[in-house]
Amino acid sequence: QVQLVESGGGLVQAGGSLRLSCAASGRAFRYLAMGWFRQAPGKEREFVAGIRWNDSGTSYVDSVKGRFTISRDNAKNTVSLQMNSLEPEDTAVYYCAAANTYGLPLRISEYDYWGQGTQVIVSS
Numbered sequence: 001q002v003q004l005v006e007s008g009g010g011l012v013q014a015g016g017s018l019r020l021s022c023a024a025s026g027r028a029f030r031y032l033a034m035g036w037f038r039q040a041p042g043k044e045r046e047f048v049a050g051i052r053w054n055d056s057g058t059s060y061v062d063s064v065k066g067r068f069t070i071s072r073d074n075a076k077n078t079v080s081l082q083m084n085s086l087e088p089e090d091t092a093v094y095y096c097a098a099a100n101t102y103g104l105p106l107r108i109s110e111y112d113y114w115g116q117g118t119q120v121i122v123s124s
Contacts, residue, residue, distance in 0.1 A: 002026040002113040004096045009118030012086055016122075020081040022096030022115060030054075030074040033099040035111060036081045038092035038120075045095070047106050049081060059104055063089070086122045093117040 008020040020036070035050035049070040050059045058070055069082040079096060097111035105111060 002029075002032065002098050004098060004113055004115035006094065006096045006115045006118040009094060009120045011121045011123065014086060014088055014122055014124050016086050017082070017084045018086065018120060020083065020094055020096075020118060020120075022079045024077045024079070024098065027100075029077040029098075031100075031102075033101050033104055034070075034072055034079040035097045035099065035105065036070060036079075037095045037097055037108065037111075038090075039095070039117075040089075040092040043092075045108055047108070048094070050104050050106060051079065052104050053102055057104055059106060083120070086120075088122045088124045091120060091122050093119050 003025045005023045031053050033053055036048040037045050038048050039045040051070045051072050067085045072079040095117045096115040098113040099105045099111045
């Protein structure tokens, strides 16, 4: 079992930055693929970014490429999402997720563990 706790959400003006963090406990973090998803009001949850277990690869949804960066620290059991040049369209609840795979899953169904989410609001 893996427990995930997100932090770092908040209110920011368009063009600003936020850094989300996810602390993991339980099963060996270093063997898990990690991802960030988001869900805006009235919309389905979507993949934002993912990172392989050994930091050998990352993936991003097109809308955040060049603005968001996912990273992990296997010594501290954390994964982060640095979000720059934020836009009102980035407003959503952001979820951290973990998958028991050496791959880099992109779909919700491929993730095994989820955090409770952290709210990000970007004002125009």
